[in-house]
Structure formats: C-alpha cells, structure tokens
Amino acid sequence: MPRWKPAAVAAAAALTLLACGNPSGGQPSAAPGQGPTDTRAADLRVRLDYLLGEHLLLASKDTGAALGGRADDFTAYGSLLNRNGTDLGDLFGSAFGSSAANRFDQVWSAHNAYFVDYTTGVARQDQAAQGKAVQELTTDYVPEFADLLSGATGLPRDSVTDLLKEHVAGTRQIVDDQAKKDWPAVYADVRRAYAHMRAIGDALAPAIVKKESGKFPGSATARGVDLRVTLDQLLQEHLYLATDATGAALGGRVDEYQAAAKALNDNGADLGSALGGLFGIDAQNQFNQVWSAHDGYFVDYTTAAAKKDGAAQDRAMTNLTTVYVPQLASLLAGATGASQDTLASQVKDHVLTTRDVVDAQAAKDSQGAAAKDRTAAQHMQMIGDPLAAAIVRKLPARF
Numbered sequence: 001m002p003r004w005k006p007a008a009v010a011a012a013a014a015l016t017l018l019a020c021g022n023p024s025g026g027q028p029s030a031a032p033g034q035g036p037t038d039t040r041a042a043d044l045r046v047r048l049d050y051l052l053g054e055h056l057l058l059a060s061k062d063t064g065a066a067l068g069g070r071a072d073d074f075t076a077y078g079s080l081l082n083r084n085g086t087d088l089g090d091l092f093g094s095a096f097g098s099s100a101a102n103r104f105d106q107v108w109s110a111h112n113a114y115f116v117d118y119t120t121g122v123a124r125q126d127q128a129a130q131g132k133a134v135q136e137l138t139t140d141y142v143p144e145f146a147d148l149l150s151g152a153t154g155l156p157r158d159s160v161t162d163l164l165k166e167h168v169a170g171t172r173q174i175v176d177d178q179a180k181k182d183w184p185a186v187y188a189d190v191r192r193a194y195a196h197m198r199a200i201g202d203a204l205a206p207a208i209v210k211k212e213s214g215k216f217p218g219s220a221t222a223r224g225v226d227l228r229v230t231l232d233q234l235l236q237e238h239l240y241l242a243t244d245a246t247g248a249a250l251g252g253r254v255d256e257y258q259a260a261a262k263a264l265n266d267n268g269a270d271l272g273s274a275l276g277g278l279f280g281i282d283a284q285n286q287f288n289q290v291w292s293a294h295d296g297y298f299v300d301y302t303t304a305a306a307k308k309d310g311a312a313q314d315r316a317m318t319n320l321t322t323v324y325v326p327q328l329a330s331l332l333a334g335a336t337g338a339s340q341d342t343l344a345s346q347v348k349d350h351v352l353t354t355r356d357v358v359d360a361q362a363a364k365d366s367q368g369a370a371a372k373d374r375t376a377a378q379h380m381q382m383i384g385d386p387l388a389a390a391i392v393r394k395l396p397a398r399f
Contacts, residue, residue, distance in 0.1 A: 039218020183259030
C-alpha cells in the first residue's frame with residue numbers, strides 16, 4: 001500500500017475562520033473560572049457543529065457500504081446514524097423542550113429514510129425510486145424542517161431552506177459518485193458536504209443562543225470559539241477519513257483507499273495551516289512532518305494487520321507511542337503552553353482508539369468497528385477543546 005504523503009499546502013479556509021472577528025461584536029460572558037471558549041453558548045455551537053458533521057460522515061460511510069454490498073457495515077453504521085440523530089434531537093430539546101425534540105426526531109428520521117430509499121434506488125438503477133426519494137426530500141423534508149428550525153430559532157425561512165437544499169444536494173452527489181466508484185470525486189464531495197454542515201450549525205447556534213440566552217450564556221461567535229470549532233471539526237474529520245482509508249485498505253479496495261488517503265492528506269494540510277496561521281511557518285512545517293509520520297505509522301500498522309504480522313504491528317505501535325506521541329506533545333506544548341504530559345496522554349489515547357478501529361476492521365467485526373469508530377472520533381474533541389483553550393490563553397491579543 002502507498003504511504004500517505006506529507007501535508008504541505010496551506011488551507012485558506014481554515015486561516016479565514018481563525019482570522020475572522022466576532023460577528024456579534026461583543027465579548028463572551030463567561031462564568032467564573034471559564035474562558036471564552038467554554039461557555040454554554042460555545043458548548044452549544046461546538047456540539048451542534050460536531051453532531052451535524054458526524055451525521056454527514058456517518059451517512060457517507062453507510063451509503064458507501066450499501067452500494068458496496070457490505071451489508072454488515074451498512075447495518076452497523078445505520079445504527080450509529082440513528083444514535084447521532086437522537087443526540088441531535090436531544091440537543092435541540094435542551095433548547096426548546098421535549099415537544100420540539102420529538103418533532104425534530106420525526107423529521108430527521110424521515111430524511112434519513114428518504115436517503116436510504118434514494119441509495120437503494122441508485123443501487124438498483126431504479127430511476128422511479130430515485131425520483132420519488134428526491135421529491136420526498138425536497139418537497140417534504142426540506143420545507144417541514146425549514147419550518148421547524150425557522151419557527152424555533154427566528155432565522156429567515158428562506159435562508160434555512162437554502163441551507164437544507166444544499167445539504168440534500170451534497171449528500172445526493174456523494175451517493176451518485178459512490179455508485180460510479182469515482183472515489184476522488186466521492187472524497188472531494190464528502191469534504192465539501194462536511195464543511196457545509198458546519199455552515200448549518202454556525203447559522204443555527206447563534207440564533208438559538210439569542211433566542212434562549214438564559215440557557216446558553218456567553219458568546220457562540222467569539223474568535224476563540226471559532227478556533228475551538230475549527231480544531232474540533234478538522235480532528236473529527238481526520239479520524240473518520242483515516243478509518244475510511246484503513247477500511248478500504250483492509251477490504252482490498254485500492255482505488256478507494258488512494259482517494260481516502262488523498263483526502264486525509266488534505267485534512268492534514270488544513271490542520272497544519274491552522275497551526276501555522278497562529279505560530280508561523282516553522283511550526284506548520286514541524287507539525288506537517290510529525291503528523292505525516294503518524295499517518296505513515298498507521299499505514300504500517302494496517303499493512304501488518306492485513307498480513308496478520310504481529311511483530312510488524314508491534315513495531316508500528318512502538319513508533320506511534322514512543323516516537324510520534326512525545327514529538328507531537330512536545331511541539332504542541334511548546335507552542336501553546338499546555339501541559340506536555342496531558343497532551344501526551346490525550347494523543348496516546350488517540351493512537352489507541354484508532355488502533356482499536358483497525359483491529360476490529362481487520363477482524364471483520366462490523367458492529368465493533370463502527371462503535372469504536374465513533375468512540376475514537378468523539379475522543380478527538382478531547383484534544384481539540386483543551387488545545388483551543390490553551391492557544392487562546394497563549395495568544396490573548398488574537399482572540
């Protein structure tokens with residue numbers, strides 16, 4: 001298998017997000033002991049963006065499994081998709097009550113079902129079924145959900161409708177390209193649609209905070225919160241793209257593996273650019289080197305798992321835990337002032353949780369792999385959140 005190459009290209013989008021000001025024009029109102037990145041308003045935005053992004057990534061894994069004839073994977077990721085929807089409904093309910101949560105669950109569940117219908121129609125080359133599913137998505141789901149969100153948040157209905165239409169179109173494009181096995185297009189679609197989910201969350205969260213300020217004190221739009229969201233979203237995307245790549249590699253799907261690896265490189269470039277935009281090109285280059293090496297060690301581990309070569313797996317894990325972990329922890333601690341020991345523990349947990357996914361994939365344990373995939377992805381927020389807080393403390397004039 002080819003090795004993932006070093007990330008070297010700057011990501012203008014990430015830099016723009018980090019450089020932007022606070023659209024609200026005010027500073028967050030933090031409780032004693034809180035910083036601007038961890039108010040309840042900030043937590044709401046982070047959680048909403050994270051769950052919406054996760055929905056897209058899980059959906060793409062699920063439709064890819066369905067179209068690839070991997071029934072056990074389809075069932076496993078479909079279950080995770082349902083759990084993600086429940087979590088989104090609970091979050092909506094925390095703002096607007098149980099009745100709103102129940103209504104959210106109904107509409108959201110229906111939209112998931114419509115996409116299953118569309119994917120089934122594509123797999124069977126059934127144009128009538130595809131057309132029916134598209135009609136249900138555009139004439140049932142979009143207006144119903146736009147009414148619900150607009151009514152609850154006060155956002156203009158037309159603006160919400162446009163955001164939802166783009167989500168439908170983006171997800172549909174992923175499915176169409178998966179059916180064609182156009183893997184470079186698939187992973188470009190996934191990254192684009194994933195970024196759009198943040199656009200939805202970023203529109204909704206400030207409106208919810210404004211409407212329910214008593215429940216969500218603080219700012220959802222401060223610069224430090226932008227940073228927290230950017231890091232969390234990129235780290236979550238990294239994990240799910242990595243397990244896309246390892247799953248394809250272990251499944252012998254070489255073309256898909258290569259496209260997923262390219263997307264993973266691009267994600268690494270975005271992470272490097274985010275760091276470089278704050279701490280300079282030297283920090284960016286050092287990060288890229290260390291991050292790329294860790295991707296390579298996971299290629300080594302995955303190759304060894306495929307060959308059932310325990311000694312090679314041990315060597316890869318040694319490289320990850322005794323070379324990569326201390327290098328990255330030292331780099332991040334030096335730049336941000338965060339505790340190196342704490343960072344090392346968090347990064348080691350990332351290594352171990354990702355390894356668990358690969359082991360389950362190699363064992364063809366679809367349920368276990370999917371569950372561990374979500375666990376590993378959720379852990380990435382445990383790296384991103386304290387890292388963002390440390391950066392804000394280190395560079396207060398920037399935030």
